[in-house]
Amino acid sequence: xxxxxxxxxxNLAASPTANWEPRIVxxxxxxxSYAGADLAxxxxxxxxxxxxxxxxxxxxxxxxxxxxxxxxxxxxGVLVSGCHPGDCHYISGNLHARRRFGLLKNFLEFLGxxxxxxxxxxxxxxxxxxxxxxxxxxxxxxxxxxxxRRLVKEIRID
Amino acid sequence: xxxxxxKITEEIRAKARELLSSGEIAAFLxxxxxxxxxxxxxxxxxxxxxxxxxxxxxxCVMNLANYLPALLESLEPPRGPKDPPPAGPxxxxxxxxxxxxxxxxxxxxxxxxxxRSRLVILGVSSRGMVDRKKVMAAAEGxxxxxxxxxxxxxxxxxxxxxxxxxxxxxVRDNCLTCAHNNPVISDYLIGPVSNRDVKDRFxxxxxxxxxxxxxxxxxxxxxxxxxxxxxxxxxxxxxxxxPTCFVDDSRPQWVGKSTExxxxxxxxxxxxxxxxxxxxDCGACxxxxxxxxxxxxxxxxxxxxxxxxxxxxxxxxxxxxxPLATYRPDDPEEFLIVEEKK
Numbered sequence: 001x002x003x004x005x006x007x008x009x010x011n012l013a014a015s016p017t018a019n020w021e022p023r024i025v026x027x028x029x030x031x032x033s034y035a036g037a038d039l040a041x042x043x044x045x046x047x048x049x050x051x052x053x054x055x056x057x058x059x060x061x062x063x064x065x066x067x068x069x070x071x072x073x074x075x076x077g078v079l080v081s082g083c084h085p086g087d088c089h090y091i092s093g094n095l096h097a098r099r100r101f102g103l104l105k106n107f108l109e110f111l112g113x114x115x116x117x118x119x120x121x122x123x124x125x126x127x128x129x130x131x132x133x134x135x136x137x138x139x140x141x142x143x144x145x146x147x148x149r150r151l152v153k154e155i156r157i158d
Numbered sequence: 159x160x161x162x163x164x165k166i167t168e169e170i171r172a173k174a175r176e177l178l179s180s181g182e183i184a185a186f187l188x189x190x191x192x193x194x195x196x197x198x199x200x201x202x203x204x205x206x207x208x209x210x211x212x213x214x215x216x217x218c219v220m221n222l223a224n225y226l227p228a229l230l231e232s233l234e235p236p237r238g239p240k241d242p243p244p245a246g247p248x249x250x251x252x253x254x255x256x257x258x259x260x261x262x263x264x265x266x267x268x269x270x271x272x273x274r275s276r277l278v279i280l281g282v283s284s285r286g287m288v289d290r291k292k293v294m295a296a297a298e299g300x301x302x303x304x305x306x307x308x309x310x311x312x313x314x315x316x317x318x319x320x321x322x323x324x325x326x327x328x329v330r331d332n333c334l335t336c337a338h339n340n341p342v343i344s345d346y347l348i349g350p351v352s353n354r355d356v357k358d359r360f361x362x363x364x365x366x367x368x369x370x371x372x373x374x375x376x377x378x379x380x381x382x383x384x385x386x387x388x389x390x391x392x393x394x395x396x397x398x399x400x401p402t403c404f405v406d407d408s409r410p411q412w413v414g415k416s417t418e419x420x421x422x423x424x425x426x427x428x429x430x431x432x433x434x435x436x437x438x439d440c441g442a443c444x445x446x447x448x449x450x451x452x453x454x455x456x457x458x459x460x461x462x463x464x465x466x467x468x469x470x471x472x473x474x475x476x477x478x479x480x481p482l483a484t485y486r487p488d489d490p491e492e493f494l495i496v497e498e499k500k
Contacts, residue, residue, distance in 0.1 A: 068427060069412055099485055103434050106459075112372065127497070
C-alpha cells in the first residue's frame, strides 16, 4: 500500500484526473473513535474507502505537527476524532485537544488553507453509524475541494 | 539622546551599580550600544564598574527575558545531573523590563523557567521602540551614520544628508498596537509611567481576515517567500526554550531543512502555533529577521483567537495557567462535525 509512505518527504499529491479519489488521513483515538470505526465495520455501515486510519492513544496525542505532516506528505484531507467531552479515557485529553484544534483550524484558514482540509469530530465507541456519516461528510467536503496543493512538499527531479 | 532616555539610562546605571556593589545581585541584564547606529546589544554586567556601559533608548528591541533562564542557570554552582539542588538561596539577577519583557517573565514563571525570588526587576514603561527598517526606508537607501533621538523626532544624518522624521511614524508595528506599555511586575519602577491607550489592537489582523482565502494564501506565501530559514526569529523569542526544537528533530523530521516553500510554510506555521496563547507580541522576532518578514502577524492572529475564544491574554497573572495547558467544559466547539444519534 502507498499509505506506509505517508511520511515526511514523500509526495503523494494526486493529479486532478476525472476519477480522482481523495486520500484522507484519519487520526482516531483508541478508546472511542477507533472502536466506533470498528463498530461501523461490524455493523456493515457503508462509508467511502478514502480514509486511512491511524490509531492514536487519545485525541490529545494529536499535535499540529502530525496534522501538518500529513498535509505536507500529500494527504488531501485530515480527520481527527476522539471521545465526546466527559468520556475521555484520560479524563481531559480531548478537552485540551479541543482548544488546540480550534486555534489550529482558525489559524490555517487565516493563512488561506481551505476550511474543509482539516476536520475534527467526536465519535464514541457506540456510534458506528455516526462514524460512517462523519466519514461520508468529510469525504464529500474534500472531494468538493479537489486535490491538495497548498502545503504539499513537491519533490522535483529535474 | 532625549532627556527622558538620558534620565532612564542614568537611573538604570545607578540602580545596577547599587545592586551589584551591595552583592544583592550577581549579574545585571540590560542593553549596551551596538556597533551600528540604531542597534543595541543585550549586555550582562557582573561588576559595579560595568554598569556604566548600560544604556536605554528607543532601539532596545530585543527581549531580555530570552536570556534569563540560561543566565540564571549559569550563576548556579556547578553540579552533576543527579546532584541535589544546592542548599540556601541562589544568586540573583537584575533585569530591565518593559511591558512586554515583564509579561514574558510572567510567562516563564508560569512555565517554571525562572524563579521570581531570584529576579530583581527594574520596570521601565515603553514609549514604543523604533523599527530600524522603517528609519532605513525613510532614508531612501542612504546609509544612516548617526541617529539622534529628540522628544518626538529622530534626526538621521549620513554622509551628505540630514533628515528629521517623526518618531511615532517609525515605531514598530507591535508597539503601535500595544496595550501593556507598563511593566506588569517590577521591584523598582524607573522613568515616567505611560498612559497610552489603543482602541483597535487587532486591526491589522482583522484587515487580513477580511480578505478572500486565495488572497490570504497569496499574502502568506509572499510574506515568507524571502525566508532564508536562519531561525533568528526563533532564537530571539523568549518562548522558545525547548532543548530540542521541532525544526531540529530528525526522527520524525517535521520540517525539512531546505528553503522549499512547503518547508518554510510549515516552519512558520508551527513556530507561530507553539507561541499560541503565550506570545506577548514583543516583536523581537520581527526585529531580528534579516529579511523583513512580518511573522508577528501570525502569532498575533493566535493571540487574538486565544483572547476571543478563551479570554486568555499571555503574561498578566503569574498564577494563571497558559490557555493551552488548561480547558473549560464550555469551550467553543462549533468547528466540530457533530452527528446526532438517530
